[in-house]
Amino acid sequence: MTWPDNGASAAARQQMAAALTGGPVSEWTEAFAAIPRHVFVPRFYQQDSTGAWQSLTWGDPGYLESIYSDEALTTQLDDKGVPTSSSSQPSVMLRMLEALDAEEGHQVLELGTGTGYNAALLSHRVGDKVVTSVDIDYGLVKAAGNHLDTVGLRPFVACTDGAQGWPDRAPYDRVIATVGLHSIPGPILDQAAPGAVIVVPLGYGIVRVTVTEPGHASGRFVTPAYFMARRSNGVAPRFAEVAQAEPTDTSVPPPGISWTG
Template sequence: MTWPDTGVSAALRQTFAAELDPQFDRGWVDAFAAVPRHVFVPRYYAQSDNRSWRSVTLGDPGYMETIYSNQALTTQLDEHGIPTSSSSEPALMLEMLDALDARQGDTVFELGTGTGYNTALLSHRLGDDNVTSLDVDPSLVEAAAFRLEKAGYRPFVTTGDGARGWPQRSPYTRIIATAALRAVPAPFLDQAAPGAIIVAPIGYGVLRATVTAPGHATGRFLPTPAHFMPRRTQGAAPAFDAVRSVEPADTKVAPTDILDRLRFPLSIALPGHSSCSWRDDDGELTAVGLWTEDGSTATAHVSGAVRQIGPRRPWDVVEDLAIFENVPPRDDFHVTITPSRQTVWYNAPDGPSWELPGGDGP
């Protein structure tokens, strides 16, 4: 591990911080200039054209340049080669920290310690005693605590399900999640101080909400797209074999829309869904697949033929989103949270709306 800095890492970090968007709070940009990302990401995994992963560490060509660039870096893979932890894209981290609006005197709870890099940025700005961070993976917590100390920070980090918060150190004036949630976990609201700000990825967007009364919050999504690690689940596999025997119906929605134009609203309307696509030998998209954890499955061919089975009727949900002619701006999606429900509404409280699955975790 190279810390203190070599001249190279210090110079690269200054350039990297200077290139972050100046519209955001200067205090956070200064934190990015001070906190050494390479200490928190001594190794990342890069995917080759054939989709295999290779490990890149200090001394490998391009390592330090990649660390000090605006790239999300995969830092942990499971036994199937599926990413399970990453260091998020710095520009998105900055935007989320700016939205959190945390200043001296704030107490922050973070779900998703991961590498500890974001935890270090919080400690740098707010002081160690004001930062509490949880990760569900004990090996990540151990490594993060070691690296935090190495870089000179001693926030409170521990292992646990961050969706339960950490009541022992509450109330928190600021709460941030760095793993994708389906709704704001109820303990976040229970452990929030009056007026607390919550910033959390929900589906393919990032929600910023303000606690207005115990158990109540209102907010809206940030304009920026976000793709955080999806929840790890034991859901049913897609029923592609069974769906093949279903009589097809016609759809007016272009199948590709679920991969781009409708990607964000679909993540709100069909929380936790998975999708895939099929291509021909020329690389042209031929069909998409869509399924939910209960095994409800749909396939949509580019010809417009749709087949679906299961109680969720996934393509019916897609059809309902045909109200959006263009890409709907994320910040037109608002959220109203009460102790009994979390409602996302588009443009106006009496506009199209969707219920988030009641206060569950990541």
């Protein structure tokens, strides 16, 4: 065993997998049961009642319970205490992975490697050789590579702005973003194969689109969810600014949105 694991963590993992997927066992039940989330999240941060961040790691009371519960976990803070990476809420990850409809052998691109946990779930499902995962933060990419290595998976991980995709390994049959976007970046559409499925957080929802012709895709929102916003190099997310912004109206109905380009 190359990572701390015991009866409690193994049982908690099985329980989370069963609770998440419910009903009949699916390929995703197997993936969530097989991949030890604690290896990818050796430490996370929680705010106490004063708003101060406290870190929890293996052996701390509550650590394992949180790891194997349906919680998003903050895994990195910047020097002002603003979260810059997290392990997403497992039920939302599952919903997105189901929407992605990835099969063994599909070339898959993930934007937002973070801890590497989602890349591990994908690798378990489609094979690690066909998974490419990128993050803008070099430290995270390096740590994710180590986590993946620990569980014996070696997808291709790289540091870049996800908006650029990773052209060298295109075309992709499936693209999933686990970072909030304003729109689907042009290079991502260009690197997607005809018929490719793209699942991304846009605003407060997850959108699933299918590439209809080069540079064009259409689809709809599949579930509400919010992800931390895409960063540009060196620029932290401006949460305070967003909280103070005036609400605006939109005339676009949430279901059935389609667009081109």
